């Protein structure tokens with residue numbers, strides 16, 4: 001009688017734990033992509049089937065072997081497949097038809113063999129071994145999917161991989177302990193099973209939550225540093241990264257140049273064709289800049305139609321040649337919108353990040369050179385000369 005009460009308490013405790021996990025999963029942020037969002041649904045089903053499996057497992061100790069045989073193996077196998085589906089959905093993918101066929105075939109085999117073993121009075125170890133093998137198949141399948149489609153730079157993906165490896169490790173160590181009946185009495189065995197089930201639930205719950213939160217943080221960080229219109233970096237990026245980046249370059253004695261560029265008479269495009277066309281012209285402009293830049297060059301939207309390019313490892317001569325290429329590329333390719341062909345030109349100001357000045361001082365110098373390019377006719381590249389600063393200051397004072 002005592003054993004019955006203890007096992008009932010264990011069932012209730014595991015149920016409460018699963019319930020907490022399910023409620024907690026509703027508190028997690030939901031990804032906007034429908035497939036990714038449905039991963040939480042499978043994670044909840046995992047918690048439910050694992051608890052159900054535990055209930056059926058306990059029925060053996062409670063002297064209900066027929067019910068145990070009917071539900072235990074299939075529930076645990078289903079729980080393992082829910083981990084597989086959670087991982088596939090977290091990747092925003094659909095399970096392949098071959099995967100679905102395999103899942104159904106596997107579940108049928110598990111169920112038929114478990115029930116047959118009971119009817120033919122085959123000792124319980126057969127059913128236990130069948131379960132031990134069954135739970136590994138979905139996990140290995142998930143590992144294969146993970147290893148083939150994992151983005152190693154994405155922390156959310158890495159967390160999912162750890163989750164899976166911990167699951168496999170827990171099963172690898174716990175299943176033999178359970179199978180070889182190291183602990184003898186029914187209640188003790190149920191306690192061991194409960195420990196295993198709770199560890200697996202904790203692992204999936206926390207791993208899933210960490211993966212969702214990590215992915216969200218990566219997305220938010222990207223959005224914070226990205227200009228929504230042109231998809232270039234924005235000023236936040238410049239503040240947080242570029243200055244330390246240039247410091248590093250200077251420590252390594254690499255030359256760094258900054259180029260400031262501004263579309264000529266952009267206001268007239270907006271005025272003549274409307275703001276939306278102006279936006280498309282901005283995208284067209286940044287697209288052609290990107291085409292000429294190296295991967296290490298950093299393009300930043302500095303403001304309105306003004307952009308900044310940080311050019312690491314680039315001498316003034318090289319940067320000046322690059323700026324000239326950019327200027328020609330922009331001038332050569334008009335923006336085509338419907339039947340309109342809108343000619344575009346841009347002016348460029350260039351300065352080196354000298355040893356005696358920081359990045360922002362260099363930007364200021366490049367800006368002075370840009371001002372000179374604008375005031376001397378536009379559609380040209382001007383390299384900073386200390387005299388421009390005086391002219392500009394004088395001109396501003398005059399205005």
Ligand SMILES: Nc1nc2c(ncn2[C@@H]2O[C@H](COP(=O)(O)OP(=O)(O)OP(=O)(O)O)[C@@H](O)[C@H]2O)c(=O)[nH]1
Nearest residue numbers: 262263264265266267268270275276278279304305
């Ligand atoms: N369509 C669009 N226009 C923008 C955006 N940001 C700034 N602008 C416009 O860019 C124009 C900049 O005008 P100005 O600063 O007078 O410069 P400009 O007409 O290019 O003249 P110069 O620079 O002297 O050749 C303004 O009309 C702004 O409204 C944007 O995101 N989209």
